[in-house]
Amino acid sequence: MTSPFPRALGEPRLLLAVDAPSLLHRNHHARAESDLRDRSGRPAWALHGMLRQILEAIERFDPDAVIFGLDDRTASVRAKAYPDYKAGRAVKDAALVDQLDRAGALLDALGLATLTPAGLEADDVSASAATWAGRNGWNCVIVTSDRDSFAHISDHTKVLRLIDGGMGNAPLLNPDRLHTLYGVAARQYLEFAALRGDASDNLPGVAGIGAKTAPVLLAQMGSMAAVWADIDHCEGRHVAAALDSWSTETGGRRVGAAVVRRLAAPGARERYEFNLAMMAGRDDLDLGLTPDVPGTPGLLPLDADRVSRVVGHLNVGATTSLAVRVLSERILAR
Structure with a gap:
């Protein structure tokens, strides 16, 4: 699949910002019937589904760096200001909670960059990623199922919105497509x-x-x-x-x-x-990205042995092979 950003010599580098909780929620409900377990016997279907979609996104967009936003599950500044924030949502299934709690460790173990901002949410990381990209002359693609990220769409930031049908049917929203959908300019x-x-x-x-x-x-x-x-x-x-x-x-x-x-x-x-x-998402978070320092978290490619060992724990051989190829073996043409 052709990247939406021409990657010719001299073109801006690309940051992929992933709303990890939104992917985990969608994959939990879509894949629960599989009852996939990792090598320790713990639920892994949402983690596996999230990882597969991440690999598809990386293969599609060929980013230079990837950062994952995670929610602070212990405190919320929004809920403190408005106790009814997100009230009425169903209580999370225990298997989903378990996988939400383990997602950061999985991604960190791979060598990818994660950020769990105190009292905040993954969307705040996405907002900060869009701002970071604009400030540093990069492009940005936000991967999410949440409409909140539409507020960050601009000439340098697009949103890949995961809806029914998976990654292949996910619309990539730019300012023109946003206007077609809602009748408003991206800035509005x-x-x-x-x-x-x-x-x-x-x-x-x-x-x-x-x-x-x-x-x-x-x-x-x-x-x-x-x-x-x-x-x-x-x-x-x-x-x-x-x-x-x-x-x-x-x-x-x-x-x-x-x-x-x-x-x-x-x-x-x-x-x-x-x-x-x-x-409004917080757009001033320190992402900890150091793109000019080789080997720092979030930069691709990753170490093949590390990828094989970490993904292998999910106990799906085909996904392990795909992860090694996409994260470690691909020649990222620049």
Whole structure:
């Protein structure tokens, strides 16, 4: 499969940032019937599925470095600020918890880079990876099943979203494809999400401003900062006029006054700003990447004996052979 980033001489290097928990969750549910066990007899189907998808991604994108974000499973700054954060999600199966707890050790043992930020989540690592790549002149691909990472899409960062059908059917989202999906520019996605809310994280949106209205509002006004300023200084007259003009051009009913009323309602701005704070990924984490120091964690290729020994513990010979080839034997043309 052809890489989405031309890797000709002089092209930017590529960082692959993997949301490990999202891959583990998906593979746990997709592969539980296999009841795969490692050589110690412990559950390994989610770990094995995650590793297979990682190997496919590395083979597809040919990255120079790989970093895995992991959730801090002992503390959460978001849950501390909002105790109902992610409330309503089913209790995790014990076998999944066991594999979530072991994932970091497996990846570290291979020689790959992992980061479990205190009180934070894998998405914060993805946000920091995108920022690190832009600051260092690299490209970045984030591998995840979580929509939160869409906020990090830019000219240098794309998101490979794992959905039903596995790696081969995963869409690679760039700014143009994001706009096609949601009707918003990449720089506006976080504001769009804060207006819409996120049921999976138990974050209600601004009442009456859903996934259809939010893109129109942002397209007509450019940013929520402009919207709030107009509501503060002009009672939203320019917002209403812009939306009504759009309605006239598209043949729809005039919605300007109704949208302004919803945005000016008590608690609406507070809900938006709270969602924005909860959804924004930390982009200033120290990833510990030292790409100019050969042999440091995260850089490819890896030691073949080490890969064989670590992956071999999962007890699937074909995956061990694939891992050695992809992680150790491939000639990474630059």
